[in-house]
Amino acid sequence: MLTLYEPAGHATAALVLAHGAGAGRQSRFMVHVGNAMARRGFVVITFDFPYVVEGRRAPDRAPVLEASWRATLAEVRGRSELSSLRLFIGGKSMGGRMASHIAAQGVDGIDGLVFLGYPLHPPGRPQQRRDAHLVSIREPMLFVQGERDQLGTSDEIRTLLSRLNRHSSLHEIAGGDHSFAVARSSGRSPESVYEEVAGAVETWVIGRVSKRRT
Numbered sequence: 001m002l003t004l005y006e007p008a009g010h011a012t013a014a015l016v017l018a019h020g021a022g023a024g025r026q027s028r029f030m031v032h033v034g035n036a037m038a039r040r041g042f043v044v045i046t047f048d049f050p051y052v053v054e055g056r057r058a059p060d061r062a063p064v065l066e067a068s069w070r071a072t073l074a075e076v077r078g079r080s081e082l083s084s085l086r087l088f089i090g091g092k093s094m095g096g097r098m099a100s101h102i103a104a105q106g107v108d109g110i111d112g113l114v115f116l117g118y119p120l121h122p123p124g125r126p127q128q129r130r131d132a133h134l135v136s137i138r139e140p141m142l143f144v145q146g147e148r149d150q151l152g153t154s155d156e157i158r159t160l161l162s163r164l165n166r167h168s169s170l171h172e173i174a175g176g177d178h179s180f181a182v183a184r185s186s187g188r189s190p191e192s193v194y195e196e197v198a199g200a201v202e203t204w205v206i207g208r209v210s211k212r213r214t
Contacts, residue, residue: 002075003046005038013205014043014085015114016076018069018095021059024052029092029179029194033116036198042205043085047072049095065098066105073107086209090114090142093151093178097130100141104133112140112167112208114201117178120152120160131160140167142204144197146176167208171200 003025015037019025025046034044049068051060059065073089076082087110089099096115103113121128134141141164145154154172161168173193175182180193 001047002072003034005034005042005044005046007038007041007043009041011043011085012041013111013209014045014076014082014087015201015205016045016047016072016087016089016099017114017116018047018049018072018091018099019052020091020093020095020117024048028190032191032194033198033201036195037201040198040202042202043082045072045076045082059094062098062101065094066101069098069102070107073102077109086111086205088112088114088205088208090116092116093119100134100137103139104136110139112142112205113137114204115141115143115145116197116201117145117149117180118143118152118157119178120156123150126152126156131163134160134164138165140169140208141165142169142171142201144171144173144200146173146178146180148175149178151178169204171204173197 019027019030025048030046034046037044049060049065089110090096090113091099097119099113120130143157145157147154157170161170173180175186182188182193
């Protein structure tokens, strides 16, 4: 089952987002970003991986998650109202990582990838990198990354960019952790940070769509 967040008027592009390991498509973050992107003129499609649908806490293995991603894309492409839109894929943490897996393996018809807190390595184990496949991705990539993300800081992602295709970029969430939470002393609410995330994605996607048209 898909959840669609739709703009009131003309849609600029479609964005399929997968959730992270700890929460499904109805999490506060996924719902807020979906609504925020729709207000900005994008169709956002979210879905749940099988383990969430079945009420299990432990994520499925990568092949199952990848198969779920491909099935979701097939369903999205089968919707006539979405067929004319540029298509971007990605997601929060694990959901974005699985999107990168299928992109590295080969997926036709996508215009770019959006990673909302890419899990570059397990917490406290920076040597166990999850980036070898990223060099195979030809599509543009946007990393929205917390400055103090324990699964990969924005500085670590910045260093990684030099190894990726030249259309890869980073938006840093100042003071943000893996969930984009910032210190109370910053005076920022979670909603304001989520709006920053949505704004960064909006700017980047519009830039990619504009370049494809020229």
